[in-house]
Amino acid sequence: MHTDTERCVRAVQSKDSRFDGWFFTAVLTTRIYCRPSCPVVPPKVRNMTFYPSAAACQQAGFRACKRCRPDTSPGSPEWNARADSVARAMRLIRDGVVDREGVSGLAARLGYSARQIERQLLAELGAGPLALARAQRAQTARLLIETTALPMAQVAFAAGFSSIRTFNETVREVFGLAPGELRTRAARGPGPAAVPGVIALRLPYRAPLNPGNLFGHLAATAVPGVEEWRDGAYRRTLTLPYGHGVVALSPAPDHIACRLALTDPRDLTRAISRCRWLLDLDADPVAVDAQLRTDPVLAPLVDAGPGRRVPRTVDGAEFAVRAVLGQQVSTAAARTHAARLVTAHGVPVEDPEGGLTHLFPTPEALAGLDPEALALPRTRRTTLTTLVAALAEDRLRLDTDTDWERARTELAALPGFGPWTVESIAMRALGDPDAFLPGDLGIRRAAGRLGLPATPAALTARAVDWRPWRAYAVQYLWTVDDHPINHLPD
Known part of the structure; x- marks a missing residue:
């Protein structure tokens, strides 16, 4: 976008925060670079030049504006x-x-x-x-x-x-x-009182954001011991490269308040990245909602609660295990199965501020579990143990950089992996914005009430116009049911 000078100039002159992170404005006279929504008086057009990243601005000899702090802009939604x-x-x-x-x-x-x-x-x-x-x-x-101190x-x-x-x-x-x-x-400057060992920061996002959609889903599916909703915040443990951490995330009017307790501060970059990914904070909700509003069936759902994000995960392998545990059972049953694995195989942690007790077990920790100890049907035991072995042996990778279509192919080749499980992992672990769940029970109920086609094949054909944002369409269709995933917990 930074090459479209006329469009960039309009965004800067109108101080449009929707473009923060899309491009950066460098001012030739002051040698300062800003986000498009910088509150200072916009420079003359002849003194503006535009760059696609903060790094490019810095490499060209510009320094960050002290007013708008462009280094804290939301990330580009393109990535x-x-x-x-x-x-x-x-x-x-x-x-x-x-x-x-x-x-x-x-x-x-x-x-x-x-x-x-x-x-x-x-x-x-x-x-x-x-x-x-x-x-x-x-x-x-x-x-x-x-x-920090x-x-x-x-x-x-x-x-x-x-x-x-x-x-x-x-x-x-x-x-x-x-x-x-x-x-x-x-x-x-004003700010929250510092707590020893805790890093408090604000995670920016592009408005609008629907907190009920995000935090309702995470709280309703929370695995006891690993996740909890406490005092208006979603809290969970994090397994990180140098140690582990506990994060508390709570919605505020213009940001997500984030409190991180880390055993090793070198993990801060990774922890912030994982939290932003979990909450889909780099999305462009205006573009997503504009596309979905073109469908007269979806338009009322979008208008009723714009800015829905796709709740993701902090760890792809963890979500894949939980997706298998959630096959053909209720949310409560899936949480129970996951909690048993956590208690038996997760690493214990201390949480002075709440009730978190463990890290979610790694594939390596689960590789040696006894299938007979699992309170699951035999076929699902095979599905879980095969998945865990593939992850532990690095034959299957489910990271943020994983090729989406290759991962789909590899998952579908595993026993017990049907379209619902594969697409759930593509949507929440891999972050594919076009992942779609036409066979999901909640989607089928919504389709029936809205007059959409009932069969997965017909609904998939009907949803072509929602591309490339079908994962977001799923979030709106889920609102047709009055389910806890759609609301902030009491």
Whole structure:
């Protein structure tokens, strides 16, 4: 979009927050870059230039605006709506893969050479993987500087910098202030009281957002010990690369309040990425709803509660296991089965602020379970143990960068995996915005009440006009039933 100068100028002049994250405005006279909705008086058009990423702005010698803080913009919705190599690379960089595994590790995951990935990212984002990761490290460092009392040396290494000198130079270059000055400025401003060991931050999103859809679903399907709804917040444990954490997420009028307790602050980037993915916060609800409103059957549902997101998961393997446990049983029964696995095979954790007790067991931990100990039909035991073995042996990957169609093919080849299970995993674990569940009981009930075709094949044909947003159409169709997944818990 950054190449459409006229459209970008209109967005900046109208301070349109819908375009935050889509592109960045760099001001040639001040050498500052901003988000489109920056509250300052827009510069003259001749002094504006546009970039597709914060990293590209930084690479061109611009520093972040201190008013609008463009580094905290929502991510571009493109990276969650596409399955090509650039989108997959961006999802991996957002998860901190470059910091942990380097550019070679990023390229290996994608099946390309490092040179090919560099070329593709430069062509589309104006910056290579190292520059994009550097911009993300700077943002993580700022969060730690402003929201924790960690010594600066610990902040530097937790954010992914290899040296204190690089940390200091990057922060000063990107934000125009030294790390100590950033902390002093943050201390002057209003904010929640700091809690030792807890990082409090705001997760931005593009309005509108329907919190009942998101938090209602997560609370209604919560696995005891791993997830809970407490004091107006969805809380859960997180398994992370360097340790584990507990996160509390609660809806606010213009952001999601996030409180993170981490055993290792190096996991902050990954934890934030997982939370944004879980809540689908980088979506463009205006574009989604506009497409679905063109169908007269869906239009009233969209108008009644616009901004529905697709509730996802913090871990693809975890969701796949839970999807198998949920085959042909009620939500309550699926939670019970999952809770038994958690108690028997999950790693215990301490949660001073609530009732969380375990991490969800990894595929490796479940690989040795005794099928006879599972209170499931024999065929479902086979389905679960086959899935767990494929995940543990890395023959099946269900990460944010996984190729959607390849994963569908591999899942469908496993015993007991029908269209409902495959598409549920594609929708919530892989993040395919066009995943569709025509055979789901709730969808079939909605179709009957709305006069839509009853059979999966006929409904799929009818839903062609909803593409590429059929996963969002599913969220609206589910509202036809008065189910707890549609409402914030009491």
